[in-house]
Amino acid sequence: MRRLLDRLLFATCGATALLVCALLIGVVFVIAQRGAPAMSWTFLTEQIRQVGAQGGIFFNLVGTVILITTALVVCTPVAIGLALLERVYVRSERWRRSLGVFLYTLNGLPSIVFGIFGFIVFVKWLGWGKSWLSGGILLGMMILPTVTVALIERMKALPSRYVQAAAALGLKQSQIIWSVILPQTRSGLLTGSLLGMARAAGETAPIMFTATIFAGATQPHGVKESPVLSLPYHIFILAQDSFDPAVGAKLWGAALVLLALVLLLSGIALPGRLKMHEEANV
Amino acid sequence: MTRFWSIAFSAFAVAFFALLLGIFVVQSIPAWQHSGMGYVTGSRWFFRTHQFGALPMIYGTIVVSGVALLLAAPVGLASAIFTAEYLPRKARLAVKVLIELLAGIPSVIYGLLGILLLRNWIYDLFARFDISSGDTLLTAAVLLAVMILPTVVTLSDDALRGVPGAQRHAARSLGLTRAETICTVSLRQSARGLVSALLLGLGRAIGETIAVFLVVGRQDNNLPERWLSLRPLLESGQTLTTKLGGAEANIAYGDPLHWAAMMGLGLLLLAIVIVTTIGGVWKKVGHDA
Numbered sequence: 001m002r003r004l005l006d007r008l009l010f011a012t013c014g015a016t017a018l019l020v021c022a023l024l025i026g027v028v029f030v031i032a033q034r035g036a037p038a039m040s041w042t043f044l045t046e047q048i049r050q051v052g053a054q055g056g057i058f059f060n061l062v063g064t065v066i067l068i069t070t071a072l073v074v075c076t077p078v079a080i081g082l083a084l085l086e087r088v089y090v091r092s093e094r095w096r097r098s099l100g101v102f103l104y105t106l107n108g109l110p111s112i113v114f115g116i117f118g119f120i121v122f123v124k125w126l127g128w129g130k131s132w133l134s135g136g137i138l139l140g141m142m143i144l145p146t147v148t149v150a151l152i153e154r155m156k157a158l159p160s161r162y163v164q165a166a167a168a169l170g171l172k173q174s175q176i177i178w179s180v181i182l183p184q185t186r187s188g189l190l191t192g193s194l195l196g197m198a199r200a201a202g203e204t205a206p207i208m209f210t211a212t213i214f215a216g217a218t219q220p221h222g223v224k225e226s227p228v229l230s231l232p233y234h235i236f237i238l239a240q241d242s243f244d245p246a247v248g249a250k251l252w253g254a255a256l257v258l259l260a261l262v263l264l265l266s267g268i269a270l271p272g273r274l275k276m277h278e279e280a281n282v
Numbered sequence: 283m284t285r286f287w288s289i290a291f292s293a294f295a296v297a298f299f300a301l302l303l304g305i306f307v308v309q310s311i312p313a314w315q316h317s318g319m320g321y322v323t324g325s326r327w328f329f330r331t332h333q334f335g336a337l338p339m340i341y342g343t344i345v346v347s348g349v350a351l352l353l354a355a356p357v358g359l360a361s362a363i364f365t366a367e368y369l370p371r372k373a374r375l376a377v378k379v380l381i382e383l384l385a386g387i388p389s390v391i392y393g394l395l396g397i398l399l400l401r402n403w404i405y406d407l408f409a410r411f412d413i414s415s416g417d418t419l420l421t422a423a424v425l426l427a428v429m430i431l432p433t434v435v436t437l438s439d440d441a442l443r444g445v446p447g448a449q450r451h452a453a454r455s456l457g458l459t460r461a462e463t464i465c466t467v468s469l470r471q472s473a474r475g476l477v478s479a480l481l482l483g484l485g486r487a488i489g490e491t492i493a494v495f496l497v498v499g500r501q502d503n504n505l506p507e508r509w510l511s512l513r514p515l516l517e518s519g520q521t522l523t524t525k526l527g528g529a530e531a532n533i534a535y536g537d538p539l540h541w542a543a544m545m546g547l548g549l550l551l552l553a554i555v556i557v558t559t560i561g562g563v564w565k566k567v568g569h570d571a
Contacts, residue, residue: 081291110489202388
């Protein structure tokens with residue numbers, strides 16, 4: 001009886017784990033299968049025509065790249081500042097813990113809340129209208145926890161003798177940061193940035209009121225009233241009325257491109273991520 | 283100088299967050315003044331006649347994310363038990379990384395799958411119950427369950443691995459089978475971490491907008507007639523996030539009271555999510571540090 005229960009638990013858990021993997025891989029497979037027919041060079045290099053039924057997604061791709069690059073530029077200095085604060089400047093355990101809770105809370109905030117917030121501040125108060133910059137800033141703040149936590153984890157794994165050696169050589173704290181801590185943790189920043197960009201690329205809710213429109217934009221000029229097109233918003237709009245089969249094919253194609261972009265970014269981050277798991281040693 | 287900039291940028295992040303919270307609190311005040319507690323308990327939302335009752339949206343959010351968690355929890359926990367307790371180290375890392383990679387699939391893609399595939403499946407499956415379309419709360423819940431699975435699996439796995447191996451060895455050497463060791467040692471000792479994993483998954487489900495928006499049907503004022511039945515799951519509805527993400531947010535800005543009511547929904551959403559998330563991480567962060 002005991003043996004039987006033992007086997008039963010093993011079999012159930014194993015089957016469930018397989019199910020989970022199959023489910024998630026199935027999602028990727030379905031997108032790949034349905035999106036493949038739309039794939040061609042012109043799909044990537046032409047602009048959208050006839051409400052998505054013709055043409056390609058060139059400026060959507062450009063817009064998404066602009067948004068995630070801006071997000072990264074906005075996020076990086078803040079993430080470095082927060083990580084240094086957590087690891088170097090804050091001495092009391094209580095404050096360090098509050099900072100940790102702050103990062104987790106920020107990470108859990110619903111994306112639509114960022115969208116509404118951006119709508120009030122950038123679109124209305126600052127009068128930017130829809131602008132790539134507001135989208136970039138909002139996405140940058142959304143991915144802040146991802147980048148910061150990756151950097152903090154890498155800093156935790158930095159052998160303390162590096163810092164001690166530098167201190168023994170008489171370096172000041174700021175010199176230690178610039179010549180030891182930051183160069184040695186570059187890989188953490190890189191991993192975090194890639195994961196953050198992967199997340200930012202797929203977000204729709206923060207940018208739909210603030211930065212992106214469905215058609216009629218190319219590259220932005222200036223800040224005010226200069227929206228961009230983007231892949232997720234394109235999919236979001238087309239998904240709501242995709243009865244035209246021509247649109248349907250293009251829609252799956254756009255989804256495949258977005259998924260490929262996201263998986264590519266997080267795929268490049270894979271070695272760094274494995275290292276994070278090894279170092280965490282759980 | 284380095285210290286100054288580090289603190290300045292951190293202060294910027296905190297200020298951003300505080301401003302975000304502050305805006306939702308301040309801008310929703312007129313709605314609370316207008317409706318009082320009726321804002322939360324009222325079941326009618328007609329913005330043209332200035333009736334603002336958020337209960338149907340709160341109900342929608344609770345049902346959709348609650349059912350999602352009910353579906354994801356057993357599956358997620360069982361998978362985590364398998365990866366943490368049975369798989370050898372290398373295989374475990376491989377599965378974990380795969381699952382985390384797939385956790386990054388954008389919500390709009392899940393939404394697309396929901397609207398073009400899952401919706402029809404649900405409709406076919408439950409057609410004999412005479413449902414009007416596949417845009418149901420259940421569709422959204424199933425979709426959300428799949429979306430939060432990676433979070434639940436990977437965090438539960440971390441929690442289970444946090445139980446010292448020596449404890450397991452001790453239990454095994456007392457003659458317990460592997461299953462008994464898992465039930466009496468691993469699960470019990472990691473209970474707190476497992477609850478955190480579920481809470482963080484729940485937090486994600488509550489805040490998810492785009493995927494839910496595409497499949498839930500977005501029908502206003504839809505409270506169930508009979509509470510103790512499964513029927514309401516097969517009807518369309520509205521959640522806090524879908525209301526905020528919908529077209530109404532665009533027209534509301536012109537009318538201060540209407541806008542305040544929308545911001546009130548945002549504040550309720552923030553409150554629920556923040557409480558859930560902090561509940562999930564409070565102990566966890568302390569242990570990691």
